[in-house]
Amino acid sequence: SQQGEEDPQALSIQEGENATMNCSYKTSINNLQWYRQNSGRGLVHLILIRSNEREKHSGRLRVTLDTSKKSSSLLITASRAADTASYFCATDRYNNDMRFGAGTRLTVKP
Amino acid sequence: GAVVSQHPSWVICKSGTSVKIECRSLDFQATTMFWYRQFPKQSLMLMATSNEGSKATYEQGVEKDKFLINHASLTLSTLTVTSAHPEDSSFYICSAGTVLYSNQPQHFGDGTRLSIL
Numbered sequence: 001s002q003q004g005e006e007d008p009q010a011l012s013i014q015e016g017e018n019a020t021m022n023c024s025y026k027t028s029i030n031n032l033q034w035y036r037q038n039s040g041r042g043l044v045h046l047i048l049i050r051s052n053e054r055e056k057h058s059g060r061l062r063v064t065l066d067t068s069k070k071s072s073s074l075l076i077t078a079s080r081a082a083d084t085a086s087y088f089c090a091t092d093r094y095n096n097d098m099r100f101g102a103g104t105r106l107t108v109k110p
Numbered sequence: 111g112a113v114v115s116q117h118p119s120w121v122i123c124k125s126g127t128s129v130k131i132e133c134r135s136l137d138f139q140a141t142t143m144f145w146y147r148q149f150p151k152q153s154l155m156l157m158a159t160s161n162e163g164s165k166a167t168y169e170q171g172v173e174k175d176k177f178l179i180n181h182a183s184l185t186l187s188t189l190t191v192t193s194a195h196p197e198d199s200s201f202y203i204c205s206a207g208t209v210l211y212s213n214q215p216q217h218f219g220d221g222t223r224l225s226i227l
Contacts, residue, residue, distance in 0.1 A: 031213050040223065042116070042203055043154075045215040088153060098144070098216060100154045 006089060006101040014109050019076040021104040023089030024069075030092045032065055034074050037086045037103075046074075046087075081110040113137055114206050116219025124227055125196060131189045131222045133204030139184035140206035144216065145177075148201040160187045194226045 006023045013019055025032070031050045035043040047063045049056045049072065056063045062075040076083055088103045113136040121129050133143055142161050146154040158179050160166040166179035176198075178190040187206075191198055201223050205216040 033215055035218075040201070040221070042114075042218040042220040043205075045217070048213065048215050050213055092213075097159070099156065100146075102153045105151070 006087070006104045008104060009102065010105045010107070012107040012109065013079055015079060015081055017079055017108075019079050019083070019106055019108070021074045021087055021089075021106070023072045023074070023101050025072075025089075025091045025099075025101075026070065027091070027093060029067075032063075032072050033090045033092060033098070034061075034063060034072075035088045035090060035100075037088065039085075043088065076106075079106075079108045081108050084108050114140075114204065114217045114219045116204050116222055118222060119220060120223045120225075122225045122227065123194065126193055127226075129191045129194055129224060131191075131202055131204070131224075133187045133189070133206065133219050135185050135206040135217070138206075138217075139208065140187075141184065141208045142206070143181055143187035144205045144207070145179060145187075145189050146203045146205070148203060148221075150201075154203060157189075191224065194224070196226045199224055199226045 029051055031048050033048045034046040036046055037043050047058050049063050049065045060077045065072045084107050086103045086105050089101045090098045092098050115134045117132045145157045147157050148154050156169050157172045158166045158168045160179045160181040162181050162184050168174045181187040201221050203221040205218045207216045
């Protein structure tokens with residue numbers, strides 16, 4: 001069964017703008033992960049944030065986690081056309097038992 | 111980084127055929143492998159969790175006799191779709207992890223697109 005929900009479902013922005021995607025989940029978690037999927041391909045891991053962490057950065061990516069609200073956000077700064085993809089959050093409850101959200105389809109227009 | 115190889119990447123076959131998909135972890139020992147199914151523009155749905163040397167654990171609603179999973183070694187898991195029908199057409203993705211290291215991401219294969227005619 002699904003664990004999380006992302007919003008928005010689809011996001012279209014211009015190159016150079018920032019993109020923010022949100023994820024909500026329902027149960028307690030060990031960690032939360034964000035993945036990227038290009039059309040018809042497998043998933044690429046972006047960032048893992050542990051349940052005791054509140055914010056994490058990796059290059060142009062910034063992830064926040066609010067366990068009290070059971071929510072997370074992914075911010076991509078200075079977006080590029082190559083960032084066009086679907087982005088999924090996944091919650092890891094235990095022993096790598098991961099559940100994926102519905103995903104946000106991001107389109108970055110050049 | 112860790113690499114997971116999934117093969118084949120694309121299969122087209124006739125209804126009634128059984129199809130085997132392989133998932134290999136190339137540079138680490140995967141104690142656990144996961145099989146997901148993804149419909150167009152939708153999320154990944156976990157089908158089953160495969161632990162090396164033991165029977166797979168299937169998610170509710172997934173037919174274990176339809177989707178046979180074997181995890182005979184720490185580097186290979188296979189998913190066999192038996193007597194496939196058009197409704198089985200989908201994108202199947204495997205991932206590999208190890209319970210030896212908590213708080214580590216899973217590593218995904220590139221997926222297999224299965225089309226049943």
